[in-house]
Amino acid sequence: MASIQDEGILIAQHAAGKSAVQCFLRPDKANRHGLITGATGTGKTITLQSLAEGFSALGVPVFMADVKGDLTGISQKGALTEKLAKVIKERGFEEPAFSAFPTTLWDVFGKQGHPVRATVSDLGPLLLARMLNLNETQAGVLQLVFKIADDDGLLLLDMKDLRAMCQDVGDNAxxxxxxxxxxxxxxxxxxxxxxxxxxxxxxxxxxxEPMLNIEDFMQTDGSGKGVVNILAADKLMQSPRLYATFLLWMLSELFEALPEVGDLDKPKLVFFFDEAHLLFADAPKVLIERIELVVRLVRSKGVGVFFVTQNPLDIPDSVLAQLGNRVQHALRAFTPRDQKAVKSAADTMRANPGLDVATAITELGVGEALVSLMDEKGRPSLTERVFVIPPASQIGPITPEQRKTLITESIVAGVYEKAVDRESAFEALKGRTQNRAPAAAEAESDAAPAAPRTRAGRAAPAAEPEAAPAGGGILDSIGDMLGGGARRSRASVGEQLIKSAASSIGREVGRQIIRGVLGSILGGSKR
Structure with missing residues (x-):
C-alpha cells in the first residue's frame, strides 16, 4: 500500500545504494489534479489502486471507473504471492501491511452494483447531444425541445418522456x-x-428516478477510512459516448452541488477518469470549454481529478495545463504519433539534470514510472525514475459471491434498487392527446354540412340528373368524363381522344390541389 507519512502518500520509490528516492503525493495538493499515462500493460491500474488506497487511508472518499473489471480487489485483503514476493525483493520494498478497504459498487445497468440514474432534465441538452452524436443544428433543436418542456411545465425524467416530447414538438412544429x-x-x-x-x-x-445523490459518494466507514466507489464499466465501455457522458455528468454534479471551501488539508473527494481519451474524442469545442472550466474551478470545491489514459496527447492542452501531479509509465515509440507523444510527455515534465526524460520513457519496465508531484510550495518536483509501491489489497477481480456480499451489506443497499415512475411529460402529453381526439371529432361533426331533410325528418332523395340532349358536342364530352353527363353506349374515335385528354387534365389538377393542401398543413411549401 502507498504508506501515509508526514510528507504525504508514498506512491513510489527507488533504492540506489544507501540513498533512496521517494515520491510523496501531498494531500493538500491533490486538488491540483493529476495525470496517469502509459501504454497498455505498463502498470497504470496498479498505480491507480495504490493511490486509491492511500486516499482511503487518509479518510478521503474515492470514485473510479473499473473498465477492465479488476479494481474490485481493493475491497479484499491482499496476500503475499510468489510473484509479489519476488517484486518486493528485487525493488527493495518492505512487505505491505495487507488490508481491505471499504468499497461501494455501482453499475448503470444495475447488474454488478447499485443502479445509477439521472433524470433527462438534469443531464441537460449539451451532454445529451454529445451522447446522441448530434450535429450543431440537431443539438439546437434538442435545446428547443428542452426549452418548450420547461415553458410548458413538463418534467423530462426518463427516456419515454423525451421521446414523447420530441414527437409532440415535431407534430406541432x-x-x-x-x-x-x-x-x-x-x-x-x-x-x-x-x-x-x-x-x-x-x-x-x-x-x-431515484436520481443519484452525489453525497452518497462522499462516505467514510466506522474506522475513518474513505469509501472507494467503483463503477462497473466493462459493459458500459461498449457504449463509449454513454460512458463519457455519464462521467462528465457526475463531475458537473460535483461542481454544482458542492460549496466553495478553498484549499483544504486534504480533498473531500478524489475522482479518477479512466480511459480519459473518450471524454474528448470528437467532442465539440463548447463541451471541451465546459470540461476545462469545471476542472479549473472544482479545485476550490475540494475535489481532486486524475485523468488516466494511454497517451498524453489524448488530453487537450487547455485541460492538460490544469494537471499538476504526473505519473508517466512507459510509452512505445513505434509510430510517428508515438514519438510525438514521447516528446510531448518529456517536455511537459520538470527536467532533471541527471535524467534524460525522453529516453527513459521508452525504457521503463512494468510498474516503473517517471513521477513529478507538487511540492509544499505548489511547484512540480524534479522528475524521478521510480517503482510504484504495490497495493495492500487484493490484485485482481473479486468473485461473484464477494460482489453479492458487498452489494447487500452496502450503506446504500435498497436505496436505488427500485425505480420510481411518477407522472411526467409522457403521461401529461398522453392525456393531452386523448383529450384532443373527442374535441376534434366533435368539431368535425359540427363542421359537416347537414343533408336536406323532408318533413318526416328523413334525408331527401338525390335529384335525378337531367338527360343530356343528343349531340352535345366537345364540351359535353368533357363533362361526361368529369361525371356531369349521361352515359353513352358508343363513342367515336375523336370523342375517345377528347375524353383521354380531359382525364389527364383532371388528374393533374387533382395533384396540384392535394400538394397545395398538404403543403399548407405541413408547412413545407416554399415560395
Missing part, C-alpha cells in the same frame, strides 16, 4: 415557429433515432 424558431422534422427524426440507439444499448436504464 408550425405552432412553435413564431416563438422558438424553425424546428426541422429531419432534426427531430435524428434525435429520435439517436434515442432508439441508446435504448438498444441499454442506456435508457440510466435515465429515471
Amino acid at each position: 408550425a405552432s412553435y415557429t413564431t416563438e422558438y424558431g424553425n424546428i426541422s422534422a429531419a432534426s427531430i427524426g435524428a434525435i429520435q433515432r439517436g434515442l432508439m440507439q441508446i435504448e438498444e444499448q441499454g442506456g435508457d436504464q440510466f435515465f429515471g
Whole structure:
C-alpha cells in the first residue's frame, strides 16, 4: 500500500545504494489534479489502486471507473504471492501491511452494483447531444425541445418522456415557429433515432428516478477510512459516448452541488477518469470549454481529478495545463504519433539534470514510472525514475459471491434498487392527446354540412340528373368524363381522344390541389 507519512502518500520509490528516492503525493495538493499515462500493460491500474488506497487511508472518499473489471480487489485483503514476493525483493520494498478497504459498487445497468440514474432534465441538452452524436443544428433543436418542456411545465425524467416530447414538438412544429424558431422534422427524426440507439444499448436504464445523490459518494466507514466507489464499466465501455457522458455528468454534479471551501488539508473527494481519451474524442469545442472550466474551478470545491489514459496527447492542452501531479509509465515509440507523444510527455515534465526524460520513457519496465508531484510550495518536483509501491489489497477481480456480499451489506443497499415512475411529460402529453381526439371529432361533426331533410325528418332523395340532349358536342364530352353527363353506349374515335385528354387534365389538377393542401398543413411549401 502507498504508506501515509508526514510528507504525504508514498506512491513510489527507488533504492540506489544507501540513498533512496521517494515520491510523496501531498494531500493538500491533490486538488491540483493529476495525470496517469502509459501504454497498455505498463502498470497504470496498479498505480491507480495504490493511490486509491492511500486516499482511503487518509479518510478521503474515492470514485473510479473499473473498465477492465479488476479494481474490485481493493475491497479484499491482499496476500503475499510468489510473484509479489519476488517484486518486493528485487525493488527493495518492505512487505505491505495487507488490508481491505471499504468499497461501494455501482453499475448503470444495475447488474454488478447499485443502479445509477439521472433524470433527462438534469443531464441537460449539451451532454445529451454529445451522447446522441448530434450535429450543431440537431443539438439546437434538442435545446428547443428542452426549452418548450420547461415553458410548458413538463418534467423530462426518463427516456419515454423525451421521446414523447420530441414527437409532440415535431407534430406541432408550425405552432412553435413564431416563438422558438424553425424546428426541422429531419432534426427531430435524428434525435429520435439517436434515442432508439441508446435504448438498444441499454442506456435508457440510466435515465429515471431515484436520481443519484452525489453525497452518497462522499462516505467514510466506522474506522475513518474513505469509501472507494467503483463503477462497473466493462459493459458500459461498449457504449463509449454513454460512458463519457455519464462521467462528465457526475463531475458537473460535483461542481454544482458542492460549496466553495478553498484549499483544504486534504480533498473531500478524489475522482479518477479512466480511459480519459473518450471524454474528448470528437467532442465539440463548447463541451471541451465546459470540461476545462469545471476542472479549473472544482479545485476550490475540494475535489481532486486524475485523468488516466494511454497517451498524453489524448488530453487537450487547455485541460492538460490544469494537471499538476504526473505519473508517466512507459510509452512505445513505434509510430510517428508515438514519438510525438514521447516528446510531448518529456517536455511537459520538470527536467532533471541527471535524467534524460525522453529516453527513459521508452525504457521503463512494468510498474516503473517517471513521477513529478507538487511540492509544499505548489511547484512540480524534479522528475524521478521510480517503482510504484504495490497495493495492500487484493490484485485482481473479486468473485461473484464477494460482489453479492458487498452489494447487500452496502450503506446504500435498497436505496436505488427500485425505480420510481411518477407522472411526467409522457403521461401529461398522453392525456393531452386523448383529450384532443373527442374535441376534434366533435368539431368535425359540427363542421359537416347537414343533408336536406323532408318533413318526416328523413334525408331527401338525390335529384335525378337531367338527360343530356343528343349531340352535345366537345364540351359535353368533357363533362361526361368529369361525371356531369349521361352515359353513352358508343363513342367515336375523336370523342375517345377528347375524353383521354380531359382525364389527364383532371388528374393533374387533382395533384396540384392535394400538394397545395398538404403543403399548407405541413408547412413545407416554399415560395
